[in-house]
Amino acid sequence: MRKQKRVVVDAGVTQRVPYFSQWETPEMTLAVVAEGAQTALLRDPLWASSGARNVEEYAHWAANLCGMACLKMVLAARTGKTVPIMDLAMGCRDYGGYVEEPDGKIKGLIYAPFVPFVRDRFDLNARVVTGISVADIADILTQSEFFIASVHHSIRWPETEPPAKGGHLVLVTAVSGNRIRFHNPSGHIAETRENAEMPLQTFERFFAGRGIAIDR
Template identity: 25%
Template sequence: MTRSVLTHNVPYYAQYESAELIPALIAGTSSAADDPRWRDSGAESREEYAFWAPRTCGVACLRMIRHAETEAPPSRGGHLVLAVGADEEGLLIHNPSGLPGVSAQSAEVSWARLAAFYAGRGVLLG
């Protein structure tokens, strides 16, 4: 069977200034306050950055949208990801809190896996 692919050229932006720290942040072995590039976020202090960075998945997705041609971000619960492609097997997503090289940029999510998490809400642009 031939795989039909729909992909949009969308840049990836993480919700943390140092995307390479995301595995440690998810594991709980590091804090956003430890991010050496926290100042790049515009926060006035490490504490302000540590408060807001875990809550900026939507802002990171909007940043990706702003720099893209066309895209459609689905959301579930309190987390937002950006769909940048689709085919018969599933979606390609940019996940602002995904693991670099694993589940962050252009991560494949099968339709079955998506069904387990998708809340039936989203934003369609285009």
């Protein structure tokens, strides 16, 4: 398990939230951006830790596993155990949370099937939240332990203007005043991966107004 950080949520609950990337080697993000996951991740020396049957399967799935990385972090925080990311993905697929299309493309994470998957497999009480603003996340965290937020993947470069909102998932762990803190499964450097922080108004530019709350 990677080094854990202490995070204090507004509701007053102290948590330890481990960080995990959606690739087994977190430092490979820039290679993935430049070459695509299915090419770059064939060189990931730690691919076997994913639980994939081979490196090709790992590289094929990894770009879609930001949601499973968030779940992996939640489970590690709750139980102290690390579940291989492909084990999570295949379980979620069985519930319809991922769909493999005839052309090989993977559709997902699909939110609605994720809820019964984590309830049945891990006894987590999750709920889909839509139509909210970034200011509403603080209220969500008063009753939920985590919020998996839909943002644009370019949030790793907060100074940029995203071309769209959503399409990538990050694990929000705290809102304090006007700042939000989160783990980004595809951050490109340490500061944008683990306990990344930014003003709420910056996060708003990337945030699609939806996500998954995981209650206490």
